[in-house]
Structures are given as C-alpha cells and as structure tokens.
Amino acid sequence: PPSSPCPGDTSVLAGLYGPAEAKLSKELPDRAALEVLLRPKVGLPGVLERSREQLLRQTCEAVVLGVLHPRTAITLVLQVLSDAGSLLSCCLNAACMGLLDAGLPLSSLFCGVTCALDPDGTIVLDPTTRQEQEARAVLSFAIDSRERKVLMATTKGSCSMEEMQQCLAAAQRAADTIFQFYRDSVRRRYSKS
Amino acid sequence: LSICFRTVEPLEYYRRFLKENCRPDGRELGEFRATTCFFSSGSITTADGSALVKLGNTTVICGVKAELAAPAADSANKGYIVPNVELPSLCSERFRSGPPGEEAQAASQFIADVIENSQMIVKEDLCIANGKLAWVLYCDIICLDYDGNLLDASVFALLAALKNVQLPSVTINEETGLSEVNLKQKTPLIIRKHPVATSFAIFDDTLLIVDPTGEEEDLATGTVTIVTDEEGRLCSVHKPGGSPLTGAKLQDCITRAITRHKEVKKLIDKVIKSITPK
Numbered sequence: 060p061p062s063s064p065c066p067g068d069t070s071v072l073a074g075l076y077g078p079a080e081a082k083l084s085k086e087l088p089d090r091a092a093l094e095v096l097l098r099p100k101v102g103l104p105g106v107l108e109r110s111r112e113q114l115l116r117q118t119c120e121a122v123v124l125g126v127l128h129p130r131t132a133i134t135l136v137l138q139v140l141s142d143a144g145s146l147l148s149c150c151l152n153a154a155c156m157g158l159l160d161a162g163l164p165l166s167s168l169f170c171g172v173t174c175a176l177d178p179d180g181t182i183v184l185d186p187t188t189r190q191e192q193e194a195r196a197v198l199s200f201a202i203d204s205r206e207r208k209v210l211m212a213t214t215k216g217s218c219s220m221e222e223m224q225q226c227l228a229a230a231q232r233a234a235d236t237i238f239q240f241y242r243d244s245v246r247r248r249y250s251k252s
Numbered sequence: 253l254s255i256c257f258r259t260v261e262p263l264e265y266y267r268r269f270l271k272e273n274c275r276p277d278g279r280e281l282g283e284f285r286a287t288t289c290f291f292s293s294g295s296i297t298t299a300d301g302s303a304l305v306k307l308g309n310t311t312v313i314c315g316v317k318a319e320l321a322a323p324a325a326d327s328a329n330k331g332y333i334v335p336n337v338e339l340p341s342l343c344s345e346r347f348r349s350g351p352p353g354e355e356a357q358a359a360s361q362f363i364a365d366v367i368e369n370s371q372m373i374v375k376e377d378l379c380i381a382n383g384k385l386a387w388v389l390y391c392d393i394i395c396l397d398y399d400g401n402l403l404d405a406s407v408f409a410l411l412a413a414l415k416n417v418q419l420p421s422v423t424i425n426e427e428t429g430l431s432e433v434n435l436k437q438k439t440p441l442i443i444r445k446h447p448v449a450t451s452f453a454i455f456d457d458t459l460l461i462v463d464p465t466g467e468e469e470d471l472a473t474g475t476v477t478i479v480t481d482e483e484g485r486l487c488s489v490h491k492p493g494g495s496p497l498t499g500a501k502l503q504d505c506i507t508r509a510i511t512r513h514k515e516v517k518k519l520i521d522k523v524i525k526s527i528t529p530k
Contacts, residue, residue, distance in 0.1 A: 106357045106360055106361050106364075107361055109354055109357040109358060109361070110357060110358040110361035110362065112354070113354055113355075113358040113492055114492045114493060115493075116493065117474075117492045117493025117494055118492070118493035119493070120493060120494075121473075121474065121493050121494055121495060121496070167496075196369075198489070201493075203496045205496075206496070206498075208496030208497055208498050209491065209496060209497050209498070209499065209502060210491075210493060210494075210496045211491055211492060211493050212476075212489045212490070212491040212502070213488075213489070213490055213491070213492075214369070214486065214487075214488050214489045214490075215365065215368075215369060216369050217369050217370060217371075217481065217485045217486060217487045218485065218486055219484070219485050219486065220484070220486060220503070220506050223486055223489065223506075224499060224503065227499050227502070228499070231499075
C-alpha cells in the first residue's frame, strides 16, 4: 500500500511489499532481507541514489524486527514525485509511514529532519532547494521515537562540533511535530474504517 | 578449542573480550591498527600521483591521473575531480566480479562528498584557461585487501595520493589555440584542507569500538564515520542507519576523531619529508 507525506512541495511515494518469499540468493537464514529502491524523478538511478538507498536500508533494518520473518524479503520502493528541498528526510518519513501502513513489526518509529546552516549561523529546518544551496552546511538526521536518539546522520558541507549539536537538538525538538503528524494520520485512517 | 567457539558463536566470543574492554587481536577499544603509507616511488609510476595505505590488513591503493578537458558551460572556471572506489573480487570473498555493488557505489559517493565538503581541492585551482581548458583528476581508489574500515583507508589513500600529484604546466598557444603540455616543469597540487576519516562500530547498541576489522564489522549493529579537518571542523558525519546513538555518544566519537586527525597528519608529514629530494 502506498503512502506519501510532503513537507512543502517535496513529495515521495512509498510502496512496501512484504514479507514475501525471497530469492534463494538473497534470503538470510535468520532474518528478513530488506531492500530499498529509490527512483529519481528524471533519469536513471545513479551513484547518489545507491548511497541514499544504503542509508535508508540500514535505517529501516535497525527498526524492523526482521527476526520475526526469517527467509523473507521486504521491498521498499520510493518514487520521487517532486523535489523542492529536504528530499532525504521526506524519503525517510515516507519509508516509516509505509512500514506503519503495511503493519510490519517495528521496534520504534523514526522520522527524518533536515537542518540547513546559514552562512551567518541561523538554523533553518526543512530547507527549500534554494536555502540548501545557499547554506554553509546541510545536516540530515533520522530520529527514533523512543528516546529521540540518532538513527542516521549525514552531513553536507562543513560545520563545527557545537553547530552540529545545536542542529541535532533542534531536529530532536522538530521530531515531536512529525511524530504527532504520524499519530494523526494513522488515527484518521483507522477511524473511517 | 577457542577457534571452534569463534566460528560457532562469534558474537559470544567477542562479547567475552568486550566485557574486559579489549578485543581478540589485543587492541584496546579506542586503539587503531598500525597505519602505514607508501608513496609514489614504490607505487604506480604511470599515474601522476599515487599512494598505498595499509590499516592493519586492509590495503587500499589510490592512483590519480590528470587529464585535460573543457570545463562545463555553467561553471567555466572549475575543473573536475572524479573519485571512483573499486572493490574487486580479489579483496574479499564478499564481493563478486561484475558491475560495482552497493558498497562500492556508496563509498564512491562518500569520497566525492568528503572532497566537496572539506574543500580540500578548490575546483577553481584546476582551471587553466577560463572556459577553454581545465584539469580533470581521475582518482581511482582500489581495495587490495578488505579487512574492515574501508572508508578511513580510502580517505587517507586519497589524501596521500593527492599530496603526491605533480601537474605539468600547460600553456595555450595563442596562434593555433591548442594546448602545449610541458612535462619538464611540474608543480604540486594545492591542497587546502586535510580531511581524515575515523570509523567506529557500534556493538549491542552501547559499545563503541574504533577501527573495526572485517569480522567486527559483520558482528556490529551499526557504524559511524566522522571526517574532520585540521581546524576541528566536521566535514562529514556519516551514520548510515544501525543502532540509535545519543548526542553525547556522538560527541565522544567526534572528540576521538579529532585526536586521530592529529596522529594521521603527523604520519603524512613524516612520510612526505622522508621522500622529498634534498
């Protein structure tokens, strides 16, 4: 089943398939094999998509209780519909909502937050493409829902240690809003049926 | 007998050591393997710059070749740096021959990001004639022996190889418009920043060990790589999923990375001084 959250104008469609039977070459004897496919809006997937797929896959592997479904395959397909900045955190949010929607057993939820550091030091959350380009550094975090710990971190541009800690704190605060959004969406979906 | 235990229950075997705050190969949790670095005089003679780096058993060689090309239309004063990480099947049984796998592609992207983020080579320095001619640096990083911690070794090899590059001087003949390369006159590349990567493996959601070997990487529940430059600024924090970490633990990693940077910088300076002709 597909799901698509969108901060601003960035939107990503997530489709989750599984746990299904895995090919012999890909199956793992003690856990589910997770695969992530990221398709850009235009063009063929390249090295950047592969590296993002690795980030998303390892983040999802950390929360999905794969040991409950050994020798199966879980495939997550993400299609970028439009990109207006903060693409990686949109993909993370889409992935988590997809996992929720599919009803897979998870140890915690996670959400993606992107922070951009302006040349003068102000922190901008969920930057647009323009803000990302003008920023000195862009940091993306995946925050987990249990204790607001960092599941995934990736940075672009350079920043000091203190600035990174400040961005992390801001991201952890912003995570609360996103988790509330998850809660509201799920409530809306199940209250109708 | 311990070898049987190690094969059958590797995680339990490791846990026994980690409880005593040390690892099976005798290192402390925060200790790196012996790092050695060899420069161009022994490595690749056909490349413009090269270096071989060994981090314990992990061996990575980097060759840099410089070619000429026309700059892109929208950035007429910028050259190109194209890194490529290859994990051939000879370095480990986990890699098959064929198109680059996910790990190689993710590593290539990581190296490209490190070069970009740290600004170690400013692309404007690679430009020879605005809009007409610029250098393209093809950096090929090939792993010869994979025993964990590929990213640290690759970044170190890249840095060492780039420090070794000697670019011939190029002039554009006014009349014919063609470029003339003077191989006799060589200038070294201008390297502005020296990024150094430090990788950690997370065990059982709590313990952090530095410089994981191949076996430790397989058993770990997550990895973190921090790239710092000489001013203590963070060029990259790369934590691709895995167990969650608190901000404080991340802070510890960063402090350790800064200390490691100083050690590596000293090593590079020592090796360069030893090969510079007097």
